[in-house]
Amino acid sequence: xxxxxxxKGARGIVAIEIELCKGCGFCIEFCPSGVLEFSxxxxxxxxxxxxxxxxxxxxxxxxxxxxxxxxAIFGKLLKTVA
Amino acid sequence: MVNxxxxxxxxxxxxxxxxxxxxxxxxxxxxxxxxxxxxxxxIPLEQxxxxxxxxxxxxxxxxxxxxxxxxxxxxxxPFATGLKLANPKLKVIVYSGDGDLFAIGGNHFIxxxxxxxxxxxxxxxxFTYGMTGGQVTPTTPIDAIASTSPYGNxxxxxxxxxxxxxxxxxxxxxWTTFHVRQATKAMKEAIQKKGFSFVxxxxxxxxxxxxxNRLGDGLEMMQFYKENSVIQNGADTREVGLDFxxxxxxxxxxxxxxxxxxxxxxxxxxxxxxxxxxxxxxxL
Amino acid sequence: xKADPKGVLTGAHFLDGDHACCEGALSAGCRFVAGYPITPxxxxxxxxxxRFPSVGGIFIQMEDEIASSIAIQGAVWAGAKAMTVTSGPxxxxxxxxIGLAVMLETPCVFVNVQRGGPSTGLPTLPGQADMMQARWxxxxxxxxxxxxxxxPQECFDLTIxxxxxxxxxxxxxxxxxxxxxxxxxxxxxxxxxxxxxxxARRYTTAKPGEYLPYFTNGDIVPAMAKAGDGHKFHVTGLTxxxxxxxxMNAEAQEKCVRRLVEKIRNNAGNxxxxxxxxxEGADVxxxxxxxxxxxxxxxxxxxxxxxxxxxxxRLITAWPFPEARILELAARVKAFVMPExxxxxxxxxxxxxxxxxxxxxxxxxxxxxxxxxxxIFEKIKEAAW
Numbered sequence: 075x076x077x078x079x080x081x082k083g084a085r086g087i088v089a090i091e092i093e094l095c096k097g098c099g100f101c102i103e104f105c106p107s108g109v110l111e112f113s114x115x116x117x118x119x120x121x122x123x124x125x126x127x128x129x130x131x132x133x134x135x136x137x138x139x140x141x142x143x144x145x146a147i148f149g150k151l152l153k154t155v156a
Numbered sequence: 157m158v159n160x161x162x163x164x165x166x167x168x169x170x171x172x173x174x175x176x177x178x179x180x181x182x183x184x185x186x187x188x189x190x191x192x193x194x195x196x197x198x199i200p201l202e203q204x205x206x207x208x209x210x211x212x213x214x215x216x217x218x219x220x221x222x223x224x225x226x227x228x229x230x231x232x233x234p235f236a237t238g239l240k241l242a243n244p245k246l247k248v249i250v251y252s253g254d255g256d257l258f259a260i261g262g263n264h265f266i267x268x269x270x271x272x273x274x275x276x277x278x279x280x281x282x283f284t285y286g287m288t289g290g291q292v293t294p295t296t297p298i299d300a301i302a303s304t305s306p307y308g309n310x311x312x313x314x315x316x317x318x319x320x321x322x323x324x325x326x327x328x329x330x331w332t333t334f335h336v337r338q339a340t341k342a343m344k345e346a347i348q349k350k351g352f353s354f355v356x357x358x359x360x361x362x363x364x365x366x367x368x369n370r371l372g373d374g375l376e377m378m379q380f381y382k383e384n385s386v387i388q389n390g391a392d393t394r395e396v397g398l399d400f401x402x403x404x405x406x407x408x409x410x411x412x413x414x415x416x417x418x419x420x421x422x423x424x425x426x427x428x429x430x431x432x433x434x435x436x437x438x439x440l
Numbered sequence: 441x442k443a444d445p446k447g448v449l450t451g452a453h454f455l456d457g458d459h460a461c462c463e464g465a466l467s468a469g470c471r472f473v474a475g476y477p478i479t480p481x482x483x484x485x486x487x488x489x490x491r492f493p494s495v496g497g498i499f500i501q502m503e504d505e506i507a508s509s510i511a512i513q514g515a516v517w518a519g520a521k522a523m524t525v526t527s528g529p530x531x532x533x534x535x536x537x538i539g540l541a542v543m544l545e546t547p548c549v550f551v552n553v554q555r556g557g558p559s560t561g562l563p564t565l566p567g568q569a570d571m572m573q574a575r576w577x578x579x580x581x582x583x584x585x586x587x588x589x590x591x592p593q594e595c596f597d598l599t600i601x602x603x604x605x606x607x608x609x610x611x612x613x614x615x616x617x618x619x620x621x622x623x624x625x626x627x628x629x630x631x632x633x634x635x636x637x638x639x640a641r642r643y644t645t646a647k648p649g650e651y652l653p654y655f656t657n658g659d660i661v662p663a664m665a666k667a668g669d670g671h672k673f674h675v676t677g678l679t680x681x682x683x684x685x686x687x688m689n690a691e692a693q694e695k696c697v698r699r700l701v702e703k704i705r706n707n708a709g710n711x712x713x714x715x716x717x718x719x720e721g722a723d724v725x726x727x728x729x730x731x732x733x734x735x736x737x738x739x740x741x742x743x744x745x746x747x748x749x750x751x752x753x754r755l756i757t758a759w760p761f762p763e764a765r766i767l768e769l770a771a772r773v774k775a776f777v778m779p780e781x782x783x784x785x786x787x788x789x790x791x792x793x794x795x796x797x798x799x800x801x802x803x804x805x806x807x808x809x810x811x812x813x814x815x816i817f818e819k820i821k822e823a824a825w
Contacts, residue, residue: 089159096179099375104334121179139162140192140336143184143374145173148162169674172685202648202670207514218674218686223667225517226676226686227510228540234474234507238514238522239667241498242472246518246668267503425493436498439471439520 086134086149088126094146097121101138101147107131110138167191167201169221176215180366180374182333182359186280187216189336189357190251193343194222204247205239207232209261212286212361213253213279230260233268236275243438244274244418249347254281255293258314262294269323272351274416278343279354281316282361290364297400301368315397320354321410327353328393328410332381333360335406342408351416358404369400441640443467443600445633447495452629457595457622458483461551461615462491463630464599465523469638470549471497472520474511476504476530479563480619481553484525505530509537513546517675519666521603521641523549527619528557528570531577538612539578542700543677545654545661547606547641549599551615553622554730554781556807566619567807568730568781572788574614575759581697583704585711586614586759588729592626598756604639605711609703610661616758618781620731620810648672653684654696660703704760713756714765722751724823725769727778727790729755731810736779739816748824761789770794775823779803779816799823 088109095117102110102124109132113125124147126132132149139148158170164187177183194204201222208217210229217224227235232250240248250257257265257279268275284302285291292302292309295316299308320328327349329342339357346353360366360377371377381404388396389407396405415423422435447466455463462484465473473492475485485499492499502508505526512522526534531552541548554570556562570577574586585605587598595617602613644651644663648670656662662682665671678686679696687696704711717740719725724743728736733754743750753769755762770776775798778787787802794800803819805811 089161091157091159094157094174098180098373100180100185100378103375103379136163137336139164140188140340141185142188143177143181144175145158145162145164145168145184145188148159148164150161169685201672203668205518205667218676221672223672224674225514226674226678227513228536228677231506231510231537234502234511235514237500237502237507238472238474238511238516238520239518240514241500241511242515242518242520242522243666243668263503264507267507421498429493433493434496436493436496439497439515439518 082130084130084132084152086132086151087129088132088138088147088149090123091146092117092123094144095121095123096144097123098143100141100143104141105138106135107133164188164191167194167221169219172219175219177212178363180360180362181212182282182374183212183216183280185333185336186278186339186357186359187219189340190278190343192340193347197344197347199247199347203245204249206249206251207236207239208250209252209256210287211253211256213251214256216251230256231264232256233261233264233275233277237268237273240274241418243440245438247347249276249278251278254279254283254295255285258294258316266323269320269325269352271417272324272326272414274350274418275352276346277352277354278357279316280357280359282359282365284361284365286361286364290361290368297398299400300365302365313398315393316356317396317409318393321393324352325354325410326351326412326414329408330356330358330396331406332358332385332404334378334381334385338406351414441638443633443636443638444469448633448636449630450632452627454625455592455628456483456625457589457592457617458553459487460592460595460628461599461617462487463628464596465549465603466491466495467630467636468521468600468603470521470523470603471495472512472515472522473497473499473524474502474508474515475525476502476508478527478530480555480622481525481527481551484551484553505533506537509534509550510540512548513537513541513544516546516548517667523551525551527553527555528561528567529559531570531573535577538584539580539582540677541612542578542582542584544675545610546612547610548612549602549606549615550612551617553617553619555619562808564619565808566731566781566810568618568732569785569807571616571758571782571785574616581701583701584612584614584759585609585704585757586616588616588755588758589621590730590733590754591621592624592628595621596628596630600636600638604637607639607641609707610664611704616730618730644671652682654680655682656699660707708760709764711757711760712762714762715754715756717752719751719753719769721749723749723774724820725751725753725773725776726816726820727753727755727776728780729758729786732779732781735811735813736816738813739820742813742817743820746821748820750820750824755786758786761793763793766790766793770797773798775799775801777801777803777816777819777823779805779811781805781807781810
């Protein structure tokens with residue numbers, strides 16, 4: 075598991091299960107805030123999982139989570155509005 | 157291995173993840189949408205049963221943490237009919253693929269639709285029999301290559317929304333796995349709708365249909381859906397047939413009211429017998 | 441437990457076998473039937489359609505036999521006792537789903553009112569040529585239970601027994617009637633509900649989240665669950681483990697399928713029902729079932745008049761086959777004579793079982809009518825040397 079480092083100003087954060095990822099690229103493509111890109115590393119299956127390249131842009135919308143066919147990523151709000 | 161904090165994890169048999177679907181397959185995406193639809197549909201999870209047939213889509217039943225039944229090829233709908241009629245309080249959802257539901261299962265589909273059996277049918281249409289290696293199905297577009305139509309399919313495919321409407325479905329919608337929000341909403345509406353509701357979800361099969369037809373990987377197929385979908389709620393279903401690499405008309409096409417099978421049965425029997433007829437509400 | 445009086449038509453009636461079978465199902469607690477019309481079985485579901493609304497059951501005429509044979513299984517998994525009814529051509533269509541019922545261990549009853557075959561054959565006339573199919577018709581390894589009533593009274597009684605055994609062994613049970621028994625009208629006595637023993641389904645006592653669909657803990661069969669009770673279970677026709685999850689390997693196959701076979705094989709003694717008449721001291725034993733057994737009685741009478749020591753073994757259960765009893769008799773008798781309305785089906789089971797320890801004679805008949813008792817009598821004489 076890799077949680078993107080809590081970035082300044084970010085409203086949300088993603089959690090990535092590196093070993094579940096099959097490198098399909100949906101989350102990277104369909105993140106509306108451009109938070110993700112393919113990482114240089116690869117998992118034991120040989121896929122490049124995503125990494126948060128712009129964590130500060132994350133809104134916690136969880137579109138990545140809805141798109142991910144492998145349940146390998148999801149986004150959440152850092153704090154709920156009171 | 158699914159992060160327990162992932163909102164979908166409580167709806168999955170996480171002891172069976174990672175699943176068998178390929179990289180870029182849209183099935184997992186449909187499951188995410190389905191889970192979110194189930195979460196917000198207002199029906200207790202204990203009341204929901206999922207019935208699937210055979211194929212890649214058929215495997216969905218095995219990954220959902222609900223009462224689920226992996227039945228025979230083409231026959232989830234009659235199984236679901238029995239389940240529903242024996243206990244009408246159950247919310248019965250059929251989750252299966254285009255080949256399973258419309259080739260071998262075609263007869264069962266049209267009769268359940270005709271009866272307006274209170275079932276929700278989620279059809280993941282990837283235009284192929286993926287599990288068995290990518291054969292042609294009744295939805296494969298003309299000219300598309302499949303393992304059993306190696307020179308291009310020469311058969312007219314079904315226009316599923318039109319077939320569903322014609323057979324009597326009261327709710328008909330089509331979305332692609334790109335349209336995650338709309339697909340979720342459609343599945344929720346279909347689940348909540350009384351009567352025979354049908355949702356077609358167009359999904360990539362990059363390993364077989366995509367590769368053989370040079371449509372790219374899962375992502376490229378999703379991008380195609382994004383670029384080539386036309387949202388037309390209320391469209392005439394006669395016009396929404398799919399051509400190979402053509403426009404994909406999406407939307408909610410039919411949402412109408414009709415007595416469900418049991419409503420009709422109970423109403424008519426009451427008319428016939430008067431108060432001496434005890435309305436049928438389940439065997440138990 | 442006792443039968444629900446709502447479904448029990450207590451009294452003495454004049455019914456044909458088809459109608460009696462319907463009443464048997466109602467007395468047994470059957471409240472879901474899915475069927476498709478096919479001669480000579482249609483009267484069963486017609487009576488069901490007539491009777492069900494007032495007993496709280498539901499009948500649906502499905503679009504074909506394939507749909508019927510799986511709709512009943514959906515109903516069972518929602519908590520119903522369910523049955524479907526057909527004849528030869530429909531029985532052939534149902535084969536895949538008999539296998540599904542075996543694999544999922546779905547208790548249910550399949551009625552086949554046999555007619556002349558193969559193919560469309562003789563729709564309105566008797567045959568007994570689906571007997572092997574009842575046992576071997578679906579693909580893969582499995583065992584089922586099959587009954588052969590020889591009277592409308594037995595159509596009533598054995599349908600109840602079929603439902604009870606289906607629950608006990610979690611297996612599809614075949615009621616192998618024939619057109620003659622199905623369409624003959626005789627006195628049928630239906631007792632009071634409190635005199636009818638009905639076996640309740642054994643449901644799990646596990647808490648939601650702890651139920652394992654195929655965990656047996658030394659029992660013959662696992663406890664069942666039904667949809668809607670919060671167990672959130674999964675069952676599949678794929679070879680599976682105790683959790684109900686598919687497991688694709690030889691080890692899982694051995695564990696899963698062996699038990700399906702052995703639960704019947706190892707309990708055959710409790711399942712088999714026979715009717716024996718004067719088999720002790722007999723030189724020749726006539727083995728028969730269904731309508732043919734009634735004709736055999738006449739043939740045996742004729743043989744006894746000639747001084748032949750002949751007994752009668754009637755298969756009330758045809759499957760499992762009564763190997764033990766047949767083997768016992770084979771040690772003492774000279775010969776078996778087996779008339780059947782086919783060109784040899786259960787006869788081969790007989791031959792296999794006796795392994796040459798006694799002589800065996802088939803009296804075949806293509807169906808369309810019953811045997812002439814004289815033909816069976818001649819064979820008994822031939823066998824008695």
